[in-house]
Amino acid sequence: MTDKPGLLTVEGICKSFIGFKALDGVDFTVRSGEIHALLGENGAGKSTLIKVLTGVHQPDSGVIKIDGQAVNVRDTQHAQNLGIGTVYQEVNLLPNMSVADNLFIGRQPMRFGFVNRKLMEERARELLAQYDLHLDVASDLSRYSVAVQQLVAIARAVDMSGRVLVLDEPTASLDRHETEILFAILRQLRARGLGIVFITHFLDQVYEICDRVTILRNGKLAGCALTAELPKIELVSLMLGRTLAIATHNTRRDRPVPAIRQFSFKGLGRSRSIAPFDLDIGEGEVIGMAGLLGSGRTETAKILFGIETADTGHVHIDGNPALIRTPQAAVACGFGLCPEDRKSDGIIGDLSVRENISLALQAQRGWFNRLSGREQTVLADKFVKALDIRTTDIEKPVKFLSGGNQQKVILARWLATNPRFLILDEPTRGIDVGAHAEIIALINRLCDDGMALLVISSEIEEIVAYSTRVVVLRDRAHRGELSGDEITASNILGMIAAEPEGASA
Amino acid sequence: MNTRVLPLYATLLICIIAYAACVFQFPAMFSTRVAGNLLTDNAFLGIAAVGMTFVILSGGIDLSVGSVIAFTGVLLAVLITRYGVHPLIAFAIALLITTVFGAGMGAIIHYLEVPAFIVTLAGMFLARGLCFVMTTDSIPIDHEFYAMLQGLFYRLPGGGRLTFIGLLMMVVFIIGIVMAHFSKFGSYVYAVGGNRTSAELMGVPVARTTIGIYAMSGFLSGLAGIVFSLYTSAGYSLAAVGVELDTIAAVVIGGTLLTGGVGYVAGTFIGVIIQGIIQTYIVFDGTLSSWWTKIVVGVLLFSFIALQRILVFLSLKRTTATSGG
Structure with a gap:
């Protein structure tokens, strides 16, 4: 050189x-x-x-x-x-x-x-x-x-x-x-x-x-x-990178494909943001969404959750048509979203762990049906235990928690609303390796409990570890889907790197 | 056509229509006498409004204007009548103090990153408080130099008088227009008002510009104070209360966007004249309360802010439409 x-x-x-x-x-x-x-x-x-x-x-x-x-x-x-x-x-x-x-x-x-x-x-x-x-x-x-x-x-x-x-x-x-x-x-x-x-x-x-x-x-x-x-x-x-080695064997892949997928998105798209795509997801499924930054991953999440309105397409939930044009509507349909940038879009740093956890549930119940302090405490205690959120007490402002624990607080916030379909955008970014494994274990557990999850991640190995299906995105469009034994790191990488003209699986 | 100029045209149109309506009802209003008085009566307001235009163009606000006018008036009265200082020297002292006062507020706004609203609010209380420290009385100014300046006028055809202070306001407006559009400082003011971060990244001296803007507003408030003292021949601590709000109203009615970056000094002139016309109409009518001025100005302000929002909205829509196609 x-x-x-x-x-x-x-x-x-x-x-x-x-x-x-x-x-x-x-x-x-x-x-x-x-x-x-x-x-x-x-x-x-x-x-x-x-x-x-x-x-x-x-x-x-x-x-x-x-x-x-x-x-x-x-x-x-x-x-x-x-x-x-x-x-x-x-x-x-x-x-x-x-x-x-x-x-x-x-x-x-x-x-x-x-x-x-x-x-x-x-x-x-x-x-x-x-x-x-x-x-x-x-x-x-x-x-x-x-x-x-x-x-x-x-x-x-x-x-x-x-x-x-x-x-x-x-x-x-x-x-x-x-x-x-x-x-x-x-x-x-x-x-x-x-x-x-x-x-x-x-x-x-x-x-x-x-x-x-x-x-x-x-x-x-x-x-x-x-x-x-x-x-x-x-x-x-x-x-x-291909550094993350996760020993957990993905067993759910052997399960039969669910006959009915409760959440069905057909031809959803938005010009200049993401090309129209189809997505079906059933309870007990984890769809991994792989692709490079800017390939349309976050855009997909935003359209699914109604943050951005789709120009085209329609949504069916349990076979009934649904209209999701605002996040409120999405929450009412049982959706939850943990955004990519938790610092600016997710946690409210100055509020306590308790307040952050009860936020979404309060919003769902409406302004006039206030969660009492005691209810909030019970709720927060439950999730701090369930998700093993490490904090000295639930009144501590969230900004003093580590990245992994902040992520768990956001997860707890949505879990409190009992969602049926949860979207996680880069849940493991910027957190240490130990917390990483915990989040992945949590994803597996939620899935076993029958929740439908869509997880966006840049970590290929991680996607391989928990997904029952993988959607690959490139250049603001959904390019292909992998399922069962096709889900390997090299297959995913291959699809991400594929030539635009080349046939995608 | 550029939608930015639209509020200016709208103001001009309203001004002409308002004047025509007044003349229709009171033909006597169509005279150089009324025109001359319009300039004389609003001279101090107009001069202060030029400074306010620059401040608002930069995305700021200056609430200290009215207090600084009163402060200048009281200071002049005290210096001239109590200490026998010659008015010209008193003018120089007053302008120096008000300019430094403005520059100080600008420096605090920039370096301590305190919102202009808070800093100038503090400045407003400070200047008003200083008036009371000097005197609580209304002090008349009786000086031959004052009498000379007050007697100075150019007789317009038709008997109207273009007084010294009226002329001074016109001169300040012309200088303001030239500065806004043909000086580096002017371009920096628009740049800071457009987007402060971008301006900084593009190499605009934001600190110097911000301090300069508030120094200028301070100077012009001082000048307005001098004009006000010539106009009333007195200094009084409670004078010019709320004038800052009248100037803000004139600037906004003149088509300057309160968020900064867009507007014209010439528009402010029309804004001042519109307020003057309403007042003159009330005087001619004789039965209306002078508070009607405030009501009409309030209505105008509402409609202008609404007009600006609509225009901004439309132009945004158009840009997305063109970039999408």
Whole structure:
């Protein structure tokens, strides 16, 4: 890897946040004239690495070098001066101002102490013409599509820095055609000698445009290779890891397939979110949902639970049609959902364990039928015992509990409502190995008790351990289903990595 | 067409219709005398409203305006009548104090990350309290320089008077318009109001801008205080109570979004004039209580906020429609 000198090199970067190591000795090199993919699942450390590169965070240890010179990136402004331009995931521009303002704010051409709008707009037109973009630069940015805004952000970043361009999931909100335009521009910039860091979770795009790829997992470097020399299946296994060994033998797979599946979802879908899919689930089944980040896993959960309304399709429960357009309706039908990001969507950190557990049941009973303090205590005590939630007492604010115990509190909240169908989105993320095994044992127990479960997970081995069926997602669509003896880690990986044209099982 | 300008046009239309309706009922209102008085009577309100426009454009609020006007009035009265300071020097002292006062509030808002509402609320009590510390009486100002400034006017055709303070308000508005649209500072104000985080990531000096905005509002409140003292020839601790709310009303009626980032200084001028027209109408009518001004302003505010919400909603809908297609 020494044929070309690195334009931007980081060596042994470590960065910890309170009680959590986000980056652990990561090395990373971008060369001039290459597009370098940075891959990893949620929480792998991609964003933290980018924030260290662009001066938002200061690394705890490690060196950042530009052209072989060690530098200390103080802040975003300094990063720009060093030649590192960033386009963040959510386009960080000012939709209330004109296109020209957005391109030149802070460095407008001046005349007699006033902004020379005419010159500024002329320059903006010239700048955008390089990207074959012909806009009315005097009109508000908000009038243009997200794709155009993204291109404007890139034009600004390149114009201001012009050496390294960092793109954080630039294609997440673009359609196929818009992505093509973006790629054409990236190729053009690569030819100009820029080093481009490209973060995405669309693997096809990695193979389409990137020269090299670096993979992070759990804050560590999992691999770095030339894209052409790395088969897709290997890439996926590097991203997802195959480290978790669970001894529990899955016995339920031998059971006969239930004759009636009580929950039936037909043709549910939402444009720009997830392609229409069918899903049937019966009591005593665990459906594992596998796929990479952004493949439509969470979107599926949100549609099932009524957080996002489906454009198409219909739902039948026990053979009767049901309309689920709000989470309240879903709860009324006996659904429960443990969301992916428990910190922002799940627990309420300042409330006690007792209050967090009784929340969903209270919501189900309505505002005027208050759960008394004693009822709440009884409820909380029961679940603290049943799920082995480790807390000194039930009045402790949930934020002081460990990740695994917080997860159990959310589970308890939904179990208290006695759901018939429970959706778990990444129930084992960010919790330690011991708690991991407990959650899996709990999933098995709930299933044996006759609950229907849908579990979304990035951990393939884990899915293999508890699922009676596995649905595999790719590119915002359900691509296939595995059942019985077909459920193996390599089969799942194979389906995730399959070519888009290729037949999926 | 740009939907952002729509509230401005709506305000202008309402202003013209209101004036036409008044003239229809009281033809005497169609004269340069009334126009001149409109400017003179609302000079202090207009000057303070220019500062408020910048504050609201940046997504903030300044509740200290009315108190600062009263503070300036009392300070001038005390300096001129008790200590015999020349009015020009007193003006300079007052403007310096109010500007530093505003800058201080801006610094607290930015560095301590306290909501502007709270900081300027504290500023409001502080400035009003300082008035009472200086004096609880109403002090008349009797100085030949004041008399000279008060007698200064340009006679309009038709007998109307464009007074010094009326003219001063126009000048402040023109400077405000130029600053908003043709200076770096102006673009930073819109940027901070549009999205503070984005502005910071794009290299806008947010700290300097925030402090500058509140310093400017402080300065203009001080200037409004000077104009108010010229207008009333007195300093009184209980003067200009609630003027901050009148200026906020003028800014919002003028089409500036309370959430920041969108609006025009020129719109605020129309907002001030609309309030003036309503007051003039009440004077002409003679039977109506002056509280009708408040009622009409209240109704206008409601309708403008509703109009803005509808426009924002429609433009959001349109963007999703175009991006979806």
